[in-house]
Amino acid sequence: MKGPYPEIQGGGSLILAWQVRNKRVLVVGGGEVAAGRIVNVLNADAKVLVVSPRERLNEEVAYRIEQKQVDYIDRKFEPSDLDGVDMVLTAVDDPEASTQIYKLCHEKKIPANIADVPPECDFYFGSVHRDGPLQIMVSTNGNGPKMANIVRRQIAASLPNNIGAAIQKIGVLRRKLRKVAPLQEEGPKRMQWMSKVCESWPLDDICDMTEEDMEVLLGYYRPNCIPSLEEVRLSEPSGAYNGPFLI
Numbered sequence: 001m002k003g004p005y006p007e008i009q010g011g012g013s014l015i016l017a018w019q020v021r022n023k024r025v026l027v028v029g030g031g032e033v034a035a036g037r038i039v040n041v042l043n044a045d046a047k048v049l050v051v052s053p054r055e056r057l058n059e060e061v062a063y064r065i066e067q068k069q070v071d072y073i074d075r076k077f078e079p080s081d082l083d084g085v086d087m088v089l090t091a092v093d094d095p096e097a098s099t100q101i102y103k104l105c106h107e108k109k110i111p112a113n114i115a116d117v118p119p120e121c122d123f124y125f126g127s128v129h130r131d132g133p134l135q136i137m138v139s140t141n142g143n144g145p146k147m148a149n150i151v152r153r154q155i156a157a158s159l160p161n162n163i164g165a166a167i168q169k170i171g172v173l174r175r176k177l178r179k180v181a182p183l184q185e186e187g188p189k190r191m192q193w194m195s196k197v198c199e200s201w202p203l204d205d206i207c208d209m210t211e212e213d214m215e216v217l218l219g220y221y222r223p224n225c226i227p228s229l230e231e232v233r234l235s236e237p238s239g240a241y242n243g244p245f246l247i
């Protein structure tokens with residue numbers, strides 16, 4: 001019998017936004033694929049250690065090392081490299097080394113991605129679009145990485161160009177709101193009010209909102225009271241505006 005609940009479609013991945021800030025990520029290999037992995041984990045504020053012999057370092061990897069964006073050991077992988085490591089990414093052209101590293105990670109329960117060896121990956125990478133705080137990842141679950149690239153570019157092209165900036169502003173407003181209304185039990189009221197701002201304000205207005213505008217807008221924080229940017233700007237910071245509201 002078909003229930004009223006979402007039907008389960010097995011065979012997918014659990015897509016999460018993994019917080020690796022200040023976690024130790026080991027990257028084994030220093031080629032083009034390693035260069036891409038390094039950008040991915042540095043963008044998530046991880047502490048990165050690269051292990052790869054100097055003679056075959058890709059230019060970009062060499063640059064990151066020189067700029068001290070990553071720590072570096074100039075040699076092939078050794079098992080002791082796994083000490084104190086939270087995540088491992090390998091991108092080496094040596095399948096035996098890959099498998100050895102994967103087995104050690106598995107024993108030590110360290111999550112690992114072995115580039116191009118899906119059965120030896122605890123997680124896959126995806127094709128990622130980034131615009132400020134916004135990240136969109138496309139996965140085809142190993143079926144077609146090039147297709148993931150194509151879908152990601154299509155999605156990115158269909159987005160408004162100021163969506164990242166708008167989300168950044170909303171983040172500032174939300175943090176201010178939590179200061180104005182810090183109580184745990186205010187949660188539902190806060191969420192409803194924030195949702196209405198997001199739904200009713202045009203993206204351009206969200207982007208144009210200054211910190212001063214935010215302070216005035218927060219003066220109207222009560223259920224079903226959402227002035228527009230224009231109305232906010234007609235308001236005195238202290239006195240309430242009496243005209244009709246957007247909501």
Ligand SMILES: C[C@@]1(CC(=O)O)C2=NC(=C\c3[nH]c(c(CCC(=O)O)c3CC(=O)O)Cc3[nH]c(c(CC(=O)O)c3CCC(=O)O)/C=C3\N/C(=C\2)[C@@H](CCC(=O)O)[C@]3(C)CC(=O)O)/[C@H]1CCC(=O)O
Pocket residue numbers: 036113114115116117118121123124125126127128138139140141142143144145146147148149152
């Ligand atoms: C998304 C992206 C992220 C990234 O790596 O950053 C990524 N691969 C990308 C590109 C790409 N990779 C390959 C080609 C050549 C064309 C082709 O083969 O299609 C192209 C195209 C290109 O280079 O443009 C070769 C390839 N890839 C894998 C295998 C092994 C296999 O499938 O068995 C083979 C060799 C196949 C062979 O030898 O025949 C495996 C994986 N690659 C994944 C991710 C994971 C699944 C993601 C998913 O299914 O969505 C998974 C499972 C594991 C992993 O590596 O995490 C990145 C695009 C980023 C972007 O541009 O936006």
Ligand SMILES: NC(=O)c1ccc[n+]([C@@H]2O[C@H](COP(=O)([O-])OP(=O)(O)OC[C@H]3O[C@@H](n4cnc5c(N)ncnc54)[C@H](O)[C@@H]3O)[C@@H](O)[C@H]2O)c1
Pocket residue numbers: 028029030031032033034051052053056057058075076077091092093094097115116145
């Ligand atoms: N998933 C993907 O998107 C994708 C795309 C292309 C290639 N690949 C695969 O990723 C792997 C790496 O690709 P690449 O183009 O960066 O290769 P590459 O040949 O440019 O680089 C390999 C690097 O690994 C280093 N290395 C080799 N053995 C090592 C060891 N034991 N310890 C430490 N470092 C070692 C080499 O010195 C070199 O810097 C290959 O297996 C390739 O097939 C994956």
